[in-house]
Amino acid sequence: xxxxxxxxxxxxxxxxxxxxxxxxxxxxxxxxxxxxxxxxxxxxxxxxxxxxxxxxxxxxxxxxxxxxxxxxxxxxxxxxxxxxxxxxxxxxxxxxxxxxxxxxxxxxxxxxxxxxxxxxxxxxxxxxxxxxxxxxxxxxxxxxxxxxxxxxxxxxxxxxxxxxxxxxxxxxxxxxxxxxxxxxxxxxxxxxxxxxxxxxxxxxxxxxxxxxxxxxxxxxxxxxxxxxxxxxxxxxxxxxxxxxxxxxxxxxxx
Numbered sequence: 001x002x003x004x005x006x007x008x009x010x011x012x013x014x015x016x017x018x019x020x021x022x023x024x025x026x027x028x029x030x031x032x033x034x035x036x037x038x039x040x041x042x043x044x045x046x047x048x049x050x051x052x053x054x055x056x057x058x059x060x061x062x063x064x065x066x067x068x069x070x071x072x073x074x075x076x077x078x079x080x081x082x083x084x085x086x087x088x089x090x091x092x093x094x095x096x097x098x099x100x101x102x103x104x105x106x107x108x109x110x111x112x113x114x115x116x117x118x119x120x121x122x123x124x125x126x127x128x129x130x131x132x133x134x135x136x137x138x139x140x141x142x143x144x145x146x147x148x149x150x151x152x153x154x155x156x157x158x159x160x161x162x163x164x165x166x167x168x169x170x171x172x173x174x175x176x177x178x179x180x181x182x183x184x185x186x187x188x189x190x191x192x193x194x195x196x197x198x199x200x201x202x203x204x205x206x207x208x209x210x211x212x213x214x215x216x217x218x219x220x221x222x223x224x225x226x227x228x229x230x231x232x233x234x235x236x237x238x239x240x241x242x243x244x245x246x247x248x249x250x251x252x253x254x
Contacts, residue, residue: 001129001149001254003178007034008246010184011057011224017248018057019221021156021180022046027126028065029145029156034248035061044072050124050131051081052158053142054088062089063099066113076114080124080131083117084141090115118143134158135165138197146170152177152254159184159221161197167210176213177254180246182221186229201233208241220246 002024007017018032026047028035035043043065052058066077079086094101094113102112118124120143124131134144136158144158144166153175157166159182170176184198193200198221199207208217217238222230222245231245 001147001152001154003147003154003252003254005034005246005248005250005252006037007032007248008220009224009248010221013224015248016224018060019052020061023129023147027129027131029147030058030158031062031065032057032060035065037248040069041072044069046073046077047075048124048126049077049079050145051079051085052136052144052156053082053138053140054085055140055159058159059085059089059093063093063102066102070112076112078114078116080116080118082119082133082141082143086115086117088140134169135163136160137163137166139195146173147254148173148175149254151175154178154180154252154254155215156180157182157199159198161194161199162203162206164210167207170215171210171212173213176215178218178252179211179215180218180220181207183219183230183234184221184223186226187233201230201237204234205237208238217241217243218246218252219243 004022006020009016012018012033017034019030020032020034021029025045028049120133122133130148132146136142136144138159142158145156147154182199183204185193185200187200187202190200
């Protein structure tokens with residue numbers, strides 16, 4: 001399994017892209033501005049999109065992706081998301097005003113996209129790959145995802161504050177190799193982080209102390225104007241534990 005980081009920033013500017021992860025050539029986890037770096041042929045290859053939640057930085061490119069490469073794609077895109085996320089997209093994006101309702105066009109029976117609601121704990125099997133919705137704690141209904149290739153798995157928190165259930169679930173994953181964890185804000189911004197349900201360096205350390213599995217830590221979603229401060233706080237909070245700060249374009253293998 002090939003994991004390609006298309007976007008991993010808490011904002012979009014210059015060389016920064018918001019959250020989008022390509023799995024092999026046919027799956028996206030979240031659909032932020034990083035999707036815009038795909039070629040038309042690569043967009044045509046996307047068959048499944050797994051959304052963590054409805055916020056714009058994670059869904060912004062979905063309407064454009066649904067419209068791109070229609071003649072090349074020759075089939076639907078299936079969008080997997082919580083029922084609340086699907087409802088938000090249909091009400092506020094695919095509503096005929098902001099964007100055409102491609103879940104009903106060109107016909108309801110042969111639409112360009114298909115919404116497939118899922119719930120926390122649910123597993124979607126795609127060939128030899130399993131994608132499992134993980135607990136998360138955000139300002140809107142949200143999940144993370146565990147992408148399991150059999151011989152190894154990759155966990156992504158999505159946007160979340162400290163969530164014991166997320167870490168406890170990972171403790172049961174025997175083949176855990178990577179944990180991609182958002183750490184958006186500085187500890188000095190902890191009050192704002194709690195209101196917006198994001199992670200700070202001290203909360204990251206608290207979660208990792210609960211994790212009983214060895215796994216490589218990948219940090220994502222740092223606010224663009226606080227990158228160096230957050231990185232320094234994470235290094236201080238984690239001590240000797242290895243940490244990798246994600247960069248757009250990186251590729252990982254399972």
